[in-house]
Amino acid sequence: MGTFNKVVGVDGVRRDTVDKLTGKERFSGDYKIPGALALAIARSSEAHALIKNIDLTKAKALPGVVRVFTAEDVPGENSYGIIPITKDQPMLAAGKVRFKGEAVALVAAESLEVAREAAALIEVEYEPLKASFTPEEALADGAEAIHDKGNLCFEHDSLMGDPDKAFAEAAVIVEDTYTTSAIEHSYMEPESGFAVMEDGVVVVTVSTQNPHYDHADLCRLLGLEEDKVRVKQATTGGGFGGKLDLSVHSYVALATLLTGRPSRLAYTREESFAASAKRHSFTIKYRTAADAEGNLLAVDAELVADTGAYASYGVAVAMRAAVHAAGPYMVPNSRVYSRAVYTNHVFSGAMRGFGVPQVALAHESQMEKIAAKLGMDPIELRLKNALKPGDKTITGQVLGDSVGIRECLEKIKAVRDEWGAAKGDDDGVRGIGVGAMLYGIGNTGVSNPSTAQIRVNKEGGVTLYTGCADIGQGSDHVLLGICAETLGLAREDIALVRADTMLTTNAGATSASRQTYISGNAVKAAAEMFIAKAVEAAAKVSGSAASELCFTGTAVKGPDGELSLLEIAESLRAEGRELEGEGYFDPETVPLDHHTGQGKPYSTYGFAAQLTLVHVDKATAEVRVEKLFAVHDIGKAIYPQGVIGQISGGSAMGVGLALMEEFDHTSDKNFDTYLIPTVLDVPDVEASFIEHAEPTGPYGAKGVGEPALIPTAPAIVNAIADAVGVRITSLPANLERVHSALQLMGGK
Amino acid sequence: MFVEFTLNGEKVSAEVSGETTALALLREKFDLTGAKEGCGVGECGACTILVDGVAVNGCLYLAGKLDGRNVLTVEGVGGEEALDPLQQKFMEHGAVQCGYCTPGMLLSAKALLLKNPKPTVDEVKVAISGNLCRCTGYTPIVKAILAATGEGK
Numbered sequence: 005m006g007t008f009n010k011v012v013g014v015d016g017v018r019r020d021t022v023d024k025l026t027g028k029e030r031f032s033g034d035y036k037i038p039g040a041l042a043l044a045i046a047r048s049s050e051a052h053a054l055i056k057n058i059d060l061t062k063a064k065a066l067p068g069v070v071r072v073f074t075a076e077d078v079p080g081e082n083s084y085g086i087i088p089i090t091k092d093q094p095m096l097a098a099g100k101v102r103f104k105g106e107a108v109a110l111v112a113a114e115s116l117e118v119a120r121e122a123a124a125l126i127e128v129e130y131e132p133l134k135a136s137f138t139p140e141e142a143l144a145d146g147a148e149a150i151h152d153k154g155n156l157c158f159e160h161d162s163l164m165g166d167p168d169k170a171f172a173e174a175a176v177i178v179e180d181t182y183t184t185s186a187i188e189h190s191y192m193e194p195e196s197g198f199a200v201m202e203d204g205v206v207v208v209t210v211s212t213q214n215p216h217y218d219h220a221d222l223c224r225l226l227g228l229e230e231d232k233v234r235v236k237q238a239t240t241g242g243g244f245g246g247k248l249d250l251s252v253h254s255y256v257a258l259a260t261l262l263t264g265r266p267s268r269l270a271y272t273r274e275e276s277f278a279a280s281a282k283r284h285s286f287t288i289k290y291r292t293a294a295d296a297e298g299n300l301l302a303v304d305a306e307l308v309a310d311t312g313a314y315a316s317y318g319v320a321v322a323m324r325a326a327v328h329a330a331g332p333y334m335v336p337n338s339r340v341y342s343r344a345v346y347t348n349h350v351f352s353g354a355m356r357g358f359g360v361p362q363v364a365l366a367h368e369s370q371m372e373k374i375a376a377k378l379g380m381d382p383i384e385l386r387l388k389n390a391l392k393p394g395d396k397t398i399t400g401q402v403l404g405d406s407v408g409i410r411e412c413l414e415k416i417k418a419v420r421d422e423w424g425a426a427k428g429d430d431d432g433v434r435g436i437g438v439g440a441m442l443y444g445i446g447n448t449g450v451s452n453p454s455t456a457q458i459r460v461n462k463e464g465g466v467t468l469y470t471g472c473a474d475i476g477q478g479s480d481h482v483l484l485g486i487c488a489e490t491l492g493l494a495r496e497d498i499a500l501v502r503a504d505t506m507l508t509t510n511a512g513a514t515s516a517s518r519q520t521y522i523s524g525n526a527v528k529a530a531a532e533m534f535i536a537k538a539v540e541a542a543a544k545v546s547g548s549a550a551s552e553l554c555f556t557g558t559a560v561k562g563p564d565g566e567l568s569l570l571e572i573a574e575s576l577r578a579e580g581r582e583l584e585g586e587g588y589f590d591p592e593t594v595p596l597d598h599h600t601g602q603g604k605p606y607s608t609y610g611f612a613a614q615l616t617l618v619h620v621d622k623a624t625a626e627v628r629v630e631k632l633f634a635v636h637d638i639g640k641a642i643y644p645q646g647v648i649g650q651i652s653g654g655s656a657m658g659v660g661l662a663l664m665e666e667f668d669h670t671s672d673k674n675f676d677t678y679l680i681p682t683v684l685d686v687p688d689v690e691a692s693f694i695e696h697a698e699p700t701g702p703y704g705a706k707g708v709g710e711p712a713l714i715p716t717a718p719a720i721v722n723a724i725a726d727a728v729g730v731r732i733t734s735l736p737a738n739l740e741r742v743h744s745a746l747q748l749m750g751g752k
Numbered sequence: 753m754f755v756e757f758t759l760n761g762e763k764v765s766a767e768v769s770g771e772t773t774a775l776a777l778l779r780e781k782f783d784l785t786g787a788k789e790g791c792g793v794g795e796c797g798a799c800t801i802l803v804d805g806v807a808v809n810g811c812l813y814l815a816g817k818l819d820g821r822n823v824l825t826v827e828g829v830g831g832e833e834a835l836d837p838l839q840q841k842f843m844e845h846g847a848v849q850c851g852y853c854t855p856g857m858l859l860s861a862k863a864l865l866l867k868n869p870k871p872t873v874d875e876v877k878v879a880i881s882g883n884l885c886r887c888t889g890y891t892p893i894v895k896a897i898l899a900a901t902g903e904g905k
Binding site: 018021036190239242366657 | 768771779783784786787788789790791792793795798806807825826827829830831832835839841842846848849850851852853855858862877878880881882883884885886887889890891893894
């Protein structure tokens with residue numbers, strides 16, 4: 005077998021970096037597409053209304069307009085959505101609109117100016133319906149049904165042990181209600197893509213996290229066989245969950261299919277804000293019971309999420325939030341009831357953490373309250389209850405070996421000791437806060453496999469084929485690293501074909517922090533099969549025993565010399581076979597029981613703890629995060645600089661979640677009012693990791709993309725509480741909320 | 753109107769309308785697509801270019817105003833064979849993830865270093881505070897810029 009090559013754990017340089025630094029990298033909007041039609045979308049002015057009539061006369065009459073499309077032009081089923089049981093979203097509204105900004109008609113024209121002018125000339129007659137803008141309104145008697153099935157999109161129950169008994173016997177009970185806000189992903193590249201017809205195939209090149217899911221939904225919408233649609237992932241300028249949903253894809257595909265001409269569409273930022281998914285806002289009622297020594301006895305939580313007008317990932321968010329409701333702690337009794345509720349807001353979908361950042365606010369605030377009641381150190385309380393290998397989670401899953409939360413907390417404790425007591429100054433007060441989390445890697449309680457292939461190429465080298473979309477986080481580099489390590493090569497020796505539905509097979513979505521673990525395993529399996537196949541074929545050609553042969557990465561060496569990969573490939577081809585390794589990996593899961601929520605939702609978990617030091621200005625109520633220390637158990641860092649980059653970037657997003665970001669559906673149109681952190685808003689993140697190798701992970705790796713963000717907001721809120729003595733339970737902890745807290749603070 | 757200006761060291765000219773932005777001109781006429789549109793309202797900085805050494809938002813700056821000026825885009829900062837020290841340090845420090853903000857970020861840093869070769873950390877932060885990045889958390893970018901000045905690691 006290959007020599008141990010030590011690519012894993014060494015940074016190297018990503019192959020996209022130089023082009024991104026010199027301006028050569030082409031995002032989808034950077035291509036010249038000769039003859040492309042420009043598209044523009046007419047969007048609903050109403051949040052909830054029946055469409056009585058759409059008058060296209062003026063739009064069609066405008067010179068330069070090629071065609072105008074409405075729902076009637078959609079050739080296939082006009083409903084899509086990532087989760088099979090909730091494909092409830094039309095690409096063009098059919099008879100009814102459910103949020104302001106929903107696509108009603110599509111214009112294709114010779115220029116963008118004409119397309120936009122024509123879209124503005126489309127006259128839609130609406131019959132307004134009563135709209136609901138909160139889950140409470142939507143679930144109230146007399147609420148107008150947003151969908152035929154009603155306004156409850158999804159509910160999930162979880163029960164373990166006897167929580168009522170545990171609460172009755174508890175020494176300490178703390179309870180509170182926590183709320184979080186809708187958040188805009190704010191990837192720097194707005195949605196963009198183009199389509200062309202090639203030999204009867206609609207080829208869509210698009211910014212996406214999800215090429216194979218996109219492909220399936222496009223086939224459904226267009227009514228085409230799967231070989232008539234091809235999705236190629238363009239270089240993608242961030243996603244964070246927001247590019248899992250279809251956006252421009254279906255419009256460029258429809259226009260190109262029905263006109264035969266290339267077409268392109270890039271959302272403006274305003275359009276992106278109006279029509280793309282948001283993070284679910286949550287209301288969380290949470291009770292925790294503990295004994296007098298601080299051992300957690302029970303959790304009782306009720307979660308309600310605003311999933312907006314369409315389901316998107318609402319089911320996954322509500323379920324994952326429930327599974328993670330107790331945090332990284334051993335809790336023997338629990339009851340969790342979680343719902344995703346339709347409203348007439350733009351749809352909520354996946355956003356970094358799938359509901360876990362929201363519940364982390366609750367469980368981490370509760371830990372502080374228990375510690376205060378018992379007079380315990382909050383880190384000691386967490387250590388006392390932190391999950392260990394062999395412990396049961398609240399879904400009854402017995403954890404495996406890779407459970408690094410205790411070590412994370414020990415590190416946090418040491419850093420806190422280094423920082424010393426938080427001292428205020430003339431302007432304000434300071435506080436230190438902790439946040440901790442666990443995060444299941446991969447999709448919740450369902451099969452979510454990845455596949456990969458490795459083939460010898462014409463130059464005699466190897467090419468890795470993966471359906472995995474690198475959205476900027478560096479999964480290409482991770483997968484190439486795993487491939488190189490296994491084959492005994494350098495990353496630079498390997499060609500890569502990725503995220504093209506004609507050339508690669510499904511790797512699943514780039515979401516749920518799953519690509520390193522799941523696609524990494526598929527790549528590793530492919531490489532191992534490639535080696536085995538090469539050695540077996542070489543043995544046959546050379547007449548040597550396989551045990552005498554050694555795979556070198558470029559050849560197979562034996563006692564009588566060596567055979568190149570090309571020679572081996574040729575010998576296999578003579579038998580009608582290919583020198584190819586195929587890899588498949590599906591994490592072992594057990595679906596959650598519908599009534600009790602018990603099962604094995606994930607095969608492994610990431611863990612983390614973060615520590616922040618904040619300064620709260622007494623006059624202005626401004627909160628500055630002065631220090632942020634993060635430690636994450638990621639199993640094994642395949643690409644350490646990438647891990648640090650994820651933690652640093654995730655923490656910054658966590659600062660936004662904690663202090664700044666609250667998407668106002670009526671007024672936020674762009675970054676002039678919707679503020680995300682600038683460099684002046686975030687501290688220098690001290691990011692670190694520990695490596696509790698996961699036995700089922702590729703070289704021990706788990707995942708880090710979403711965990712990076714999850715502990716940050718709780719750590720900041722807890723630090724504010726430490727500083728001012730008043731707990732903020734609604735995010736963001738903006739100036740108004742902190743100001744109120746300061747007023748309550750009184751004489752501290 | 754007709755404008756003549758220096759673009760990445762070369763004399764160029766173009767006929768532009770009064771509404772054309774510098775960003776549109778550079779991307780559409782000169783196929784310099786390094787500068788990106790991220791928001792179109794001058795908030796995100798993805799369109800940052802240098803005009804006479806000063807960082808401006810290409811999405812707001814009118815093309816007509818380029819006449820007689822010296823314009824630098826990311827394509828003129830340094831190519832693959834001869835990376836600028838800023839590009840080199842961005843690479844070494846992992847300051848590039850999705851890359852959409854990168855050209856603008858580089859040019860804001862470039863403008864700073866042109867007038868202040870030894871900036872403090874705070875000066876670096878102020879210089880890039882008009883450039884949004886959602887991927888990196890800024891920490892690697894600040895380190896990279898400081899490293900390019902010979903400070904930091």
